[in-house]
Amino acid sequence: MKAGLYIAEKQVTVGQIDIPDLQPGEALVKVAYAGICGTDMMIYSGKHPRAKAPLAMGHEFSGVIERINGESSFIVGSRVVIEPTLSCGKCEACLAGETHVCKTLKLLGIDKHGGFAEYVAVPLDRLHQIPDGLSDAHAALAEPVAVAVHTVRRSNLKAGDSVMVLGAGPIGLLVGMVAKQAGASQVMISDLSPYRLQKAEQLGLIAFNAKEVNITEEVMKRTAGNGAEVVFEVAGSQATAKQMIETVKTQGQIVVVSVFKQAPAIDLAAMHFREISLTTTRCYSKGDFSKAIQLMHNGEIDVSSLISHELPLEQLAEGFHFMENPDVSIKVLFHP
Ligand SMILES: NC(=O)c1ccc[n+]([C@@H]2O[C@H](COP(=O)([O-])OP(=O)(O)OC[C@H]3O[C@@H](n4cnc5c(N)ncnc54)[C@H](O)[C@@H]3O)[C@@H](O)[C@H]2O)c1
Ligand SMILES: [Zn+2]
Ligand SMILES: [Zn+2]
Incomplete structure (x- = not known):
């Protein structure tokens, strides 16, 4: 064959x-x-x-x-x-x-x-x-959608929360879509690629180009200076490993989805002062996979x-x- x-x-x-x-x-x-x-x-x-x-x-x-x-x-x-x-x-x-x-x-x-x-x-x-x-x-x-479903399920996201997604690749975009569907009041997303950021905007996400603006300032402007309740790290870079701590709210949650090719430096002291939680995520369960199929079938995720x-x-x-x-x-x- x-x-x-x-x-x-x-x-x-x-x-x-x-x-x-x-x-x-x-x-x-x-x-x-x-x-x-x-x-x-x-x-x-x-x-x-x-x-x-x-x-x-x-x-x-x-x-x-x-x-x-x-x-x-x-x-x-x-x-x-x-x-x-x-x-x-x-x-x-x-x-x-x-x-x-x-x-x-x-x-x-x-x-x-x-x-x-x-x-x-x-x-x-x-x-x-x-x-x-x-x-x-x-x-x-269904597989990448299931990754996003599992990722959002692993988070503490509640209806009305602000979400920041660092990285608008296929996984970041899907995490943003699933977070919005799960009730986030606003989903912000960053990338370096204008093409991917344009897709993000078409999907109703608030897109920032990390080459052009200061990501932390933009998130603060849209969250009354507090930061996002949940930050998803989906770019796998040192820059975003720093921004994930800067953009999350006090007692908020960071969910690392990326598989870092190089181990990043992470400022644990900065996390300690604001009691920030860090969660990781891998793949999906059978239930997440079924839910992914269902979300696509009923049109909630296109x-x-x-x-x-x-x-x-x-x-x-x-x-x-x-x-x-x-x-x-x-x-x-x-x-x-
Ligand atoms: N947890 C899991 O089970 C699981 C499953 C699938 C993928 N992943 C991982 O998730 C990550 C994302 O996957 P993908 O397929 O979307 O990858 P991708 O490489 O297509 O997307 C990463 C995006 O991050 C952007 N980026 C790079 N530097 C940035 C910066 N400084 N600021 C903002 N954006 C930046 C890139 O332009 C790119 O669009 C990868 O690390 C992948 O290995 C994890
Ligand atoms: Zn895959
Ligand atoms: Zn086993």
Whole structure:
């Protein structure tokens, strides 16, 4: 079958690999759409600690069930979106039902071949039905929407709160959208890319260009000098690791979503004086994933403006080039 493969640092190619053998308890999914995520960019840059070449990347994907090996409520032909986390089922976190923080958590598309291919073997319990009326392309974004749902659920956000989101990449924009849907009175967001900031404005968020204005001053102006109740850090830079403390209210909460490539310096003393809480967040639970699908299905979260490109898998390398430039892309989808 055709597969979009990571070969080496900054090298991807469309090649042939075997159609996966179906193990008991798995379904063979014919991929409809698969998105490039920041993690795929990390693999592409040769910096992912676990991904081993050659690898069919892609952990954000939807498709149709082609074959089923085992008992399942799904049937051949069902449209599905895949929750790509693979947990061990035995560690303390798994036994407590918190499988997304499994000690040895693995993901389809990182640790095993994923959605940049014609077919993927998926454990039956990782399948979610796509409801009628939700397109395969939109459903492929269930994974990043689930990250945002989980992130907002991990926060103390209450209706009427002011929110600051540092970073308007796909995850930052979705966190902003979910926070607004959850009742935030205002959602401010910063980035360096005018293209992404324009998208943010179209989505009803208050956008600041961190190259042009002082972010902390802007947040203070809009919060009567107090700061935001909840600050989401979604840029992963030293500048935003500083701003997250400056822009949060006394006794407010910072939620770090980013996976920092370099450990930032964090002013813990400044946090202590104002009793600021710091929370981290990883992936999503099955419930968060279902909620993400539901929010897209009932129109509360509309991801259409986040899809900047839909390309055939043959244009794999172009897709990665688009994603390297935040001024032209947000979410690139391939259809194998
Ligand atoms: N917690 C999780 O489970 C989880 C899941 C997915 C992604 N992530 C992480 O979330 C982060 C965001 O993901 P993404 O896909 O949106 O990445 P992205 O790289 O597309 O977005 C980051 C954005 O931050 C902006 N930025 C950089 N410096 C900035 C600054 N000083 N001020 C304001 N904005 C700045 C960039 O222009 C970019 O638009 C990444 O670190 C990613 O690894 C975490
Ligand atoms: Zn992802
Ligand atoms: Zn486990």
